[in-house]
Amino acid sequence: MSERRKIEFDYSGVDTDRMRVNVGPQHPSTHGVLRLEVELEGEIVTEVVPHIGYLHRCFEKHAEAMTYPQVIPYIDRMDYISSMNNEWPYVIAIEEMCGIKVPEKVEYIRVICAELNRIANHQIAVATFGLDAGAFTPFLYLFRDREWILNLFERISGGRLLYNYFCVGGVRGDVYPTFKEDCLDIVRQVRATNKEIMDLLIYNHIFVERTANIGILPVDVAINYGCSGPVLRGSGFPYDLRRSEPYSIYDRFDFDVQVGKGEVGTVGDCWDRNIVRMREMEESCKIIEQAVAQMPDTGDVFEAIPKKIRVPKGEIYRAAENPKGELGFYIVSDGGQKPFRVRPRATSFINLSVLPEISKGYMLADLILILGSIDIVLGEVDR
Amino acid sequence: MGLLDRLDNPYNFGGIILGTLEDLLNWGRSKSDWYLHFGLACCAIEFMAANASHFDFMRFGTIPRASPRQADFMIVSGTVTLKMAERIVRLYEQMADPKYVLSMGSCANCGGPYWEHGYHVLKGVDRIIPVDVYIPGCPPRPEAFLEGMILLQSKINKQEIFKKRKRLEEEMKNMNQ
Amino acid sequence: MTQQEIYNILKEKFGDEIIEFSHELPSDPYIVANRSKIDEICLFLRDEENLNFDYLVILSGMDYIEKLGVVYHLYSIKHKHRLTIKVFLSKDDPHIPTVEKIWRSADWHEREAWDMYGIIFDGHHNLIRILCPYDWEGFPLRKDYKTPEEYHGIKVPY
Ligand code: SF4
Numbered sequence: 001m002s003e004r005r006k007i008e009f010d011y012s013g014v015d016t017d018r019m020r021v022n023v024g025p026q027h028p029s030t031h032g033v034l035r036l037e038v039e040l041e042g043e044i045v046t047e048v049v050p051h052i053g054y055l056h057r058c059f060e061k062h063a064e065a066m067t068y069p070q071v072i073p074y075i076d077r078m079d080y081i082s083s084m085n086n087e088w089p090y091v092i093a094i095e096e097m098c099g100i101k102v103p104e105k106v107e108y109i110r111v112i113c114a115e116l117n118r119i120a121n122h123q124i125a126v127a128t129f130g131l132d133a134g135a136f137t138p139f140l141y142l143f144r145d146r147e148w149i150l151n152l153f154e155r156i157s158g159g160r161l162l163y164n165y166f167c168v169g170g171v172r173g174d175v176y177p178t179f180k181e182d183c184l185d186i187v188r189q190v191r192a193t194n195k196e197i198m199d200l201l202i203y204n205h206i207f208v209e210r211t212a213n214i215g216i217l218p219v220d221v222a223i224n225y226g227c228s229g230p231v232l233r234g235s236g237f238p239y240d241l242r243r244s245e246p247y248s249i250y251d252r253f254d255f256d257v258q259v260g261k262g263e264v265g266t267v268g269d270c271w272d273r274n275i276v277r278m279r280e281m282e283e284s285c286k287i288i289e290q291a292v293a294q295m296p297d298t299g300d301v302f303e304a305i306p307k308k309i310r311v312p313k314g315e316i317y318r319a320a321e322n323p324k325g326e327l328g329f330y331i332v333s334d335g336g337q338k339p340f341r342v343r344p345r346a347t348s349f350i351n352l353s354v355l356p357e358i359s360k361g362y363m364l365a366d367l368i369l370i371l372g373s374i375d376i377v378l379g380e381v382d383r
Numbered sequence: 384m385g386l387l388d389r390l391d392n393p394y395n396f397g398g399i400i401l402g403t404l405e406d407l408l409n410w411g412r413s414k415s416d417w418y419l420h421f422g423l424a425c426c427a428i429e430f431m432a433a434n435a436s437h438f439d440f441m442r443f444g445t446i447p448r449a450s451p452r453q454a455d456f457m458i459v460s461g462t463v464t465l466k467m468a469e470r471i472v473r474l475y476e477q478m479a480d481p482k483y484v485l486s487m488g489s490c491a492n493c494g495g496p497y498w499e500h501g502y503h504v505l506k507g508v509d510r511i512i513p514v515d516v517y518i519p520g521c522p523p524r525p526e527a528f529l530e531g532m533i534l535l536q537s538k539i540n541k542q543e544i545f546k547k548r549k550r551l552e553e554e555m556k557n558m559n560q
Numbered sequence: 561m562t563q564q565e566i567y568n569i570l571k572e573k574f575g576d577e578i579i580e581f582s583h584e585l586p587s588d589p590y591i592v593a594n595r596s597k598i599d600e601i602c603l604f605l606r607d608e609e610n611l612n613f614d615y616l617v618i619l620s621g622m623d624y625i626e627k628l629g630v631v632y633h634l635y636s637i638k639h640k641h642r643l644t645i646k647v648f649l650s651k652d653d654p655h656i657p658t659v660e661k662i663w664r665s666a667d668w669h670e671r672e673a674w675d676m677y678g679i680i681f682d683g684h685h686n687l688i689r690i691l692c693p694y695d696w697e698g699f700p701l702r703k704d705y706k707t708p709e710e711y712h713g714i715k716v717p718y
Contacts (some may be wrong), residue, residue, distance in 0.1 A: 026470060052690060052691065055462060160429070224663060226665030258419060
């Protein structure tokens with residue numbers, strides 16, 4: 001732990017009270033409806049108790065009452081910032097159960113959509129993290145770029161935020177003729193903005209002072225808490241499902257797994273988690289470029305879509321790398337029209353559980369930053 | 384029937400604007416609404432998009448306030464759960480009159496996709512607080528949201544403050560008798 | 561290591577505590593265990609050198625209509641192998657030892673299983689509801705759950 005930030009103050013001569021402060025559930029910087037019960041000693045956080053469930057929308061109950069394709073819109077609404085990525089493990093799991101092999105072109109469309117969505121997700125994450133630190137301009141820049149990606153998604157799927165685009169055996173619509181050029185345009189734009197953001201925000205002295213050396217998450221703690229995604233990678237551990245157990249066609253692409261290295265502070269601090277996201281955008285750009293180059297122009301995307309989905313009796317767990325970490329679905333089928341049980345491995349839920357562990361001993365203002373650096377979505381925490 | 388329309392009318396001599404005090408007040412109120420954003424779920428992300436560069440919600444003269452005591456209207460965007468319901472009521476009660484509520488998205492209107500099996504979802508925020516403008520959609524596009532804002536402004540523009548006051552006083556008198 | 565080999569190791573070590581190994585395509589293979597020593601089994605799985613399941617992927621409660629269950633999905637980051645353990649519980653006596661000391665991520669998962677299914681994890685330090693309000697009644701994800709008519713004076717059904 002760093003000496004500079006972690007403040008050990010001797011309160012024996014000072015007349016202070018321990019206070020319990022309520023942050024949330026409606027709070028401008030809690031990234032949703034999270035309630036934190038914080039115990040403070042002066043300005044120092046001594047205990048954090050998260051209370052969740054303010055957005056509990058009964059996903060698992062709905063999944064049991066719907067047929068297999070009907071569940072997908074509800075999955076969109078779990079992690080509503082990266083819907084494309086959410087749908088993926090679910091359709092992979094069902095395709096595996098039914099023994100469906102999806103056409104080549106669909107795989108490429110899925111990869112491109114998922115990576116574009118990853119960029120959009122990280123743009124929101126970095127933008128709101130900047131907001132938490134008091135930087136408003138990056139927010140405007142990044143949202144401007146995100147709008148490009150949303151426009152592209154709207155053209156192919158009809159939705160700006162929640163797409164319902166992946167379906168078992170394929171995707172819901174073919175791409176339009178200038179799709180590839182548009183993707184490359186976006187990649188160019190994202191790269192240009194990221195360069196600006198790097199100068200404007202990431203290496204800004206104030207931002208570094210504010211985020212380096214706080215919220216340090218050692219790697220063994222992260223693994224024991226089940227963290228994944230940029231939270232685990234920020235601690236210096238290269239765990240990425242796209243690399244460690246390549247699903248779909250990720251073994252065909254050349255990209256690096258970015259990890260936190262402690263460039264300006266300690267490995268696993270808030271700055272590291274954030275820089276991992278910034279660099280992952282670049283990796284996604286690389287994947288998109290390769291996928292666009294390899295993607296076949298012709299091919300029927302509807303060819304493998306079954307008329308009726310018959311999932312045999314059994315159970316399966318499949319995971320994919322969501323922008324926030326490993327998102328998996330444990331699906332139990334009793335052979336009927338509806339799933340017997342769909343249990344999501346909600347990434348944000350698990351990543352959030354590490355917050356009380358890493359926020360003790362920092363200032364209250366730092367707590368907000370630590371929360372922002374974990375990048376949770378309450379729709380997924382509470383489901 | 385805004386105040387500025389009267390600049391062109393025949394009563395305009397020597398730079399004098401004739402209008403009622405009510406128009407002046409309504410004009411001021413509708414063009415500088417401060418809001419409390421009650422962001423709950425996916426719709427809140429679309430609201431953020433409406434707030435950011437492309438759609439620039441703040442050109443309506445709105446400013447986000449973190450405290451309900453300084454807010455003129457509240458935007459409820461997203462799914463209201465039963466656990467959250469009491470908090471919404473409490474924040475609504477803390478707002479000073481006159482206050483308005485904008486319900487954004489199907490979930491806040493009527494429960495949205497969760498209307499049937501959502502044991503923990505409130506089927507419409509109007510079950511607990513009065514709503515002025517409903518914006519349909521799941522999620523509503525930012526354009527739809529801006530339209531809702533224009534509707535709210537025109538609603539404020541049409542309000543009759545003094546008549547309402549007189550009416551209220553009469554009602555009070557009747558009640559006292 | 562395949563799940564069959566892991567099953568053999570466990571069977572040798574724990575004997576009757578491990579009930580069966582099931583592998584029918586297209587399902588994932590899984591191991592069924594007794595509930596009484598599940599914490600010891602988990603500790604063994606985590607600490608044994610060539611198993612090393614240091615990552616609890618997910619812990620789910622289940623309702624199999626006539627009985628309840630808990631499913632553990634484990635992963636070893638070092639060896640890259642996965643394991644699924646199932647434990648069945650009767651509805652009258654849904655007690656099972658906690659594994660929160662072994663994997664800290666189990667803390668919230670177990671609270672969720674209690675919240676949704678009413679499974680009691682013996683030894684858990686803070687077994688309270690997590691998603692539903694603290695004064696909620698009933699266990700929503702059980703198959704026979706009925707949506708309440710009213711909560712704090714608010715009508716619940718549409
Ligand atoms: S209306 Fe749709 S987009 Fe809005 S909160 Fe509800 S589910 Fe989400």
